[in-house]
Amino acid sequence: MKQTFLLLVAVAATSWSAMAQQQLRRSQFVTNTYLCNPAVAGTEPGTVLSTTYRNQWAGFSGGPSTMLISGHRSLPNGVGAGLILYNDDMGGAISQSGLELTGAYSVLLNNQDAVSFGLSMKGNQFVFDGTDLEVYQPNDPSLPGTMESTFGIDFNAGMMVYGKDYYFGMSVFNLLQDKLNVAGVDDDQNRLVRHYQFMGSYLYNVSRLVAVQASGLMRMTEVTSAQLDVNVRAIVNGTSWFGMGFRPQDAFVLSTGLNYGAFTLAYNYDITVGDNMLSAHSHELSFGYFLPRRSGFRSRPSSGRGTRSSDRILK
Numbered sequence: 001m002k003q004t005f006l007l008l009v010a011v012a013a014t015s016w017s018a019m020a021q022q023q024l025r026r027s028q029f030v031t032n033t034y035l036c037n038p039a040v041a042g043t044e045p046g047t048v049l050s051t052t053y054r055n056q057w058a059g060f061s062g063g064p065s066t067m068l069i070s071g072h073r074s075l076p077n078g079v080g081a082g083l084i085l086y087n088d089d090m091g092g093a094i095s096q097s098g099l100e101l102t103g104a105y106s107v108l109l110n111n112q113d114a115v116s117f118g119l120s121m122k123g124n125q126f127v128f129d130g131t132d133l134e135v136y137q138p139n140d141p142s143l144p145g146t147m148e149s150t151f152g153i154d155f156n157a158g159m160m161v162y163g164k165d166y167y168f169g170m171s172v173f174n175l176l177q178d179k180l181n182v183a184g185v186d187d188d189q190n191r192l193v194r195h196y197q198f199m200g201s202y203l204y205n206v207s208r209l210v211a212v213q214a215s216g217l218m219r220m221t222e223v224t225s226a227q228l229d230v231n232v233r234a235i236v237n238g239t240s241w242f243g244m245g246f247r248p249q250d251a252f253v254l255s256t257g258l259n260y261g262a263f264t265l266a267y268n269y270d271i272t273v274g275d276n277m278l279s280a281h282s283h284e285l286s287f288g289y290f291l292p293r294r295s296g297f298r299s300r301p302s303s304g305r306g307t308r309s310s311d312r313i314l315k
Helices: 006-014 016-020
Strands: 048-053 065-074 077-087 092-110 115-129 147-164 164-175 193-203 210-221 227-236 240-247 251-260 263-272 279-291
Touching: 077 115, 227 251
Parallel strands: none
Antiparallel strands: 048 065, 048 279, 065 077, 077 092, 092 115, 115 147, 147 164, 164 193, 193 210, 210 227, 227 240, 240 251, 251 263, 263 279
16 A cells, blocks of 8 residues: 655655665663764663654654664673664655674773773665655656665764763764665765764762653754754652753653663653654653673773662663
C-alpha cells in the first residue's frame, strides 16, 4: 500500500542531501551519553550495556523509529572500548543502519578529575526506497521512484573532561563526510556533513537521599543552526529519577527511570511544541545493565551518574 509522507516529501524536494545528514535524535542523552560522544567509552568502572527504542510521531502510520544497542567498558591502564548497533527508519522512504567501534583513553588530571579522548569508526548503510511513495510531482528528480542503497565508512571523535559530579565535552561526527552514492539533483552534494555536539552536566547533592542533575546538549552542523536540549532531573536515593527537558521550538520532554540492582529502565515522553502537524507525541524506552569491573584496573573517577559511590545511574 502506498503511503503519503507529506513532511518527508516537502523536505526532500527542497534538500535531498540534508535528510541524509541528520544524526540519530534521542531525548535520553542524559542516561546514555556514550551515543553522543565516543570519549565516554570506558569512563564508568565496568561494562555498561543498553538498548533503546524510540517511536516518533506516535499514532501516525509510518512515522520515524529508531532502535539502538550499545555497550562500552573500561579496560586496564585507562583504555576504554565500545560498540553501537543502530537501525534508524526516518519515515518509511529513508533509513540507515550501521555499526560503530570505539576506542578511548583517559588521562588523570588529579585525584578527582580526568580527561578522555575517543575515536569511533562506523560503517553506515543508507537506503532510499522511492517505490512506495505517493508524491505531488511524480517526475521530481530529487525523488527517484527506485530503491537505492549505499554503504560507506566514516569516523567520529570526541573529548570529555569529567569528575565525580560533572562532565563536559565535545564531539564531531562524520569527519570524512562520506559521499552517498544515490541519485539527486546534485550528486556531489549527497554526502554526510560534519555534526558538532557540545554537552555538559552537573550533579548537586541536595541531601543524602536527593540529588539534582542539570544537563545540556547542543547540536550543530556546517549548514544548519544550533539545536539545544536542556534537561533537569531529581534523583532519589540513587535508584530512581524524575525529570523534564526542553528543545526550543521542538518539544517538551518528561522523563522517569528506575535503577534496580544492576538493571536500569528509563522512559521519555516528548510533547511537540513546534510545527509538526503529523503527531504531537513521541516515546522513548531504554533498558540497561551494568557489570562492575574486576579489581586491578587503573583507577578512574566515575562521571557523576549516582548520588553516592555505591549507587549509579546508567550512563
